[in-house]
Structure formats: structure tokens, C-alpha cells
Amino acid sequence: MITADLHIHTFHSHDSTIRPATLVEQLHAHPYIKAVAITDHDTVEGLEPTRKLASVYSDILIIPGVEISTPQGDLLVLGAEEMPSNPCTVEDVVDFAKENDCVSVVAHPYREYGLGDLARNLDVDAIEILNGVSSLAANRRARELAKTMKLPGVAGTDAHNPEELWTVCTEIESSLCLDEILGALKKGSVSIASI
Numbered sequence: 393m394i395t396a397d398l399h400i401h402t403f404h405s406h407d408s409t410i411r412p413a414t415l416v417e418q419l420h421a422h423p424y425i426k427a428v429a430i431t432d433h434d435t436v437e438g439l440e441p442t443r444k445l446a447s448v449y450s451d452i453l454i455i456p457g458v459e460i461s462t463p464q465g466d467l468l469v470l471g472a473e474e475m476p477s478n479p480c481t482v483e484d485v486v487d488f489a490k491e492n493d494c495v496s497v498v499a500h501p502y503r504e505y506g507l508g509d510l511a512r513n514l515d516v517d518a519i520e521i522l523n524g525v526s527s528l529a530a531n532r533r534a535r536e537l538a539k540t541m542k543l544p545g546v547a548g549t550d551a552h553n554p555e556e557l558w559t560v561c562t563e564i565e566s567s568l569c570l571d572e573i574l575g576a577l578k579k580g581s582v583s584i585a586s587i
């Protein structure tokens with residue numbers, strides 16, 4: 393089993409101050425969280441520099457990803473190495489994730505920029521049921537949504553500054569291997585934890 397944070401913004405997101413070097417150093421130093429997904433807003437620019445910094449350590453893994461803003465709300469695409477070529481509706485993003493063997497996750501459904509009940513109509517892979525900066529009530533509603541949709545629930549800090557890192561995590565029945573992690577997420581071999 394591995395423990396991961398599936399929602400992190402580096403300073404390649406316009407509203408984040410997290411330097412990739414800080415993230416990588418802290419990930420290497422953390423006692424048990426050993427994988428993080430880089431999910432910057434509408435860009436994968438942070439991925440390569442972060443992966444390069446992480447490559448000197450054998451005990452950590454950077455999961456590629458992106459948080460795509462759609463007119464309906466935000467969706468995380470885990471495993472994504474690139475952005476869809478055109479501006480997207482949320483349905484287009486779900487299709488993009490499927491075509492690229494990625495995992496689609498409804499981010500903070502009941503917060504600002506969340507998809508809310510619209511998520512019920514989508515063929516997504518998972519729901520973010522524990523978001524590190526959402527209210528208890530918003531996370532509770534997200535948990536109920538995952539339950540009704542019979543979908544796996546995952547956790548991510550949604551950290552935009554170093555103080556918000558390492559507060560929640562997802563335990564995944566997998567080794568530190570990207571394909572295995574994405575497969576386990578789709579299967580729902582996951583549980584969430586607060587730190």
C-alpha cells in the first residue's frame with residue numbers, strides 16, 4: 393500500500409506559491425506520503441520540472457495530472473501528461489480522460505467551482521470526498537455523492553501554499569508505480585485519511 397496526496401498546486405498555478413523544489417524535498421522527507429499528483433489549473437507546465445527534481449530520489453513518485461476548469465465546474469484528470477487541445481465542456485474532459493487512460497475525479501463538488509449535483513450525470517471514475525481546504529459540510533456532501541454514485545472516494549489537500557501540504561491523504565492498494573496506482577483508483581482500492 394502507498395499513501396498519496398492526489399491534489400496539489402505548484403506555482404505554475406497562478407494562485408499557488410508552492411515551489412516544486414520545496415514539494416519534492418518535503419515529499420522525500422515525509423515519513424509515509426510518498427506520491428503526489430501535480431494538478432495545476434489548466435496547465436501541465438509544472439510536471440516536467442517537478443519530475444526532474446524528484447528523479448534523484450527512488451522513494452517518491454510524481455503522478456501527472458491537471459485540474460481543468462470547465463464552465464460547469466472543476467475536474468481533476470490524473471495521469472494526464474497534456475491538456476485537451478480545445479476549450480472543454482465537462483463532458484469533453486471526461487471523454488479526454490477516457491481516451492488517454494486517465495482517471496477523472498470530481499474535485500470539491502460542493503465548493504465554489506465545484507460541479508455539485510451535475511456530477512451525478514457524468515461517467516467519472518471517482519469523487520474527491522476529502523478536500524483539505526473544503527468545509528466539513530462540503531466534504532460530507534461529497535462523501536454522500538460518492539456513496540449514491542457508487543464511486544471510489546479520494547482525498548487531496550488542494551494545497552496552494554506550503555502550510556496546506558500534508559493535511560489529508562489517500563491510501564492506495566498499489567506499489568509506487570503509476571499504472572498500478574491509476575488502476576487501483578479506478579477499481580476503488582482506496583481509502584482516505586486525515587493527518
Ligand SMILES: [Zn+2]
Pocket residue numbers: 399401431459499550
Ligand atoms: Zn485545486
